[in-house]
Amino acid sequence: MTPAMPPSAHPEDILLPASSPGQTSRGQRFGYRPRLPESHGLLGLALPAEPISISVARAAVRRWLAEWSWPAEQLEDIVLAVNEAVSNAIEHAYLDRPPGMVEIRGAIEATPRAQRRVTVIVRDHGRWRPPPIDDESRRRGIPLMQACMDGVAIGQPDDKPVGTRVVLRSKAVPPGRKQC
Amino acid sequence: MQESWDGGPESDLGGGPGPADEQLVRIETARRAYSAGMALVVTVTGEIDLLTIDRLRAAVAAGFEDLRDGEILVIDLTPVTFMDSRGLQALVDATQAAQQQREPLRIVVDHTRPVVRPIQVTGLDNVLALFNTVEDAVHAPL
Numbered sequence: 001m002t003p004a005m006p007p008s009a010h011p012e013d014i015l016l017p018a019s020s021p022g023q024t025s026r027g028q029r030f031g032y033r034p035r036l037p038e039s040h041g042l043l044g045l046a047l048p049a050e051p052i053s054i055s056v057a058r059a060a061v062r063r064w065l066a067e068w069s070w071p072a073e074q075l076e077d078i079v080l081a082v083n084e085a086v087s088n089a090i091e092h093a094y095l096d097r098p099p100g101m102v103e104i105r106g107a108i109e110a111t112p113r114a115q116r117r118v119t120v121i122v123r124d125h126g127r128w129r130p131p132p133i134d135d136e137s138r139r140r141g142i143p144l145m146q147a148c149m150d151g152v153a154i155g156q157p158d159d160k161p162v163g164t165r166v167v168l169r170s171k172a173v174p175p176g177r178k179q180c
Numbered sequence: 181m182q183e184s185w186d187g188g189p190e191s192d193l194g195g196g197p198g199p200a201d202e203q204l205v206r207i208e209t210a211r212r213a214y215s216a217g218m219a220l221v222v223t224v225t226g227e228i229d230l231l232t233i234d235r236l237r238a239a240v241a242a243g244f245e246d247l248r249d250g251e252i253l254v255i256d257l258t259p260v261t262f263m264d265s266r267g268l269q270a271l272v273d274a275t276q277a278a279q280q281q282r283e284p285l286r287i288v289v290d291h292t293r294p295v296v297r298p299i300q301v302t303g304l305d306n307v308l309a310l311f312n313t314v315e316d317a318v319h320a321p322l
Contacts, residue, residue, distance in 0.1 A: 051230045051231040052200050052231060054229050054230045054231060055200075055204055055227065055229065055231065058229075058262065073293065076293060076294065076297065077297070079262075080264065080297070080298060083229065083262075083264050084264060084265055087229065087230045087264060087265075087266070090230060091230065140265035140266075140268050140269050140302060141264070141265035141266075143301075143302055144264075144265045144268075144298055144301060144302055147301035147302070148301065
């Protein structure tokens, strides 16, 4: 029997580490690479930082949340927010260096009063891009993320002095059952 | 009277698109007659994002080029299934270009959430000339 609610945990604690250097075969680099079974309420993928990846990221987030019966409007808000974070990484992270990967990791968490929410972390290994915004696409993108989410944090990863990490925490929604 | 052509970058603006962005978005420009007057309607179908935004910008630029005296330029977004902040910025830029060139530009959105949601949460419903149908857009006084 599948539990309707996955165990609560912070995605940084439970998701596998980001892309490791050895994995450069074509299928791994350019396919989308689930990290852990989505049946555990987790999403994990790494995509090349190229414009074509953005629709793949949206489709993966949609499929993940639809599987968990996420309410349609909140689902689309999460897709919008993840889209902005991933787009910014694709456009800006690797401007001055060879293109790398963008990682998207998500977890469904229980909240007080038996609700649930998702936390999605979008991370790259390129240039650190602080939030004060001077270019126009990011100027509109960050308010859009903030409007769609309960919390948006943009920072540098703790473990490495490169890259940008965006943590998106969704609004809480009523409990729902996993669609089998 | 109706002429139709693809206003995408492959027409004469260079930067030919690959097949992927053509699958995600289709942009068609058509000259249409209404009782209130003529309109050049740029209809966008599909997803507006990082990959497809240049095609939208090129189609709108081509629309301004081809606009004849007395015509209204309409961007019809009702078949759009996804729009991000880049799409919002393209609409703001088109609106500013229209004001500078003194050309009438109107944007059509219906009540479907993929377009309305990003416009509303960023407050751009107060900035953009939005209408529910192409007919409404053409009939509205200048």
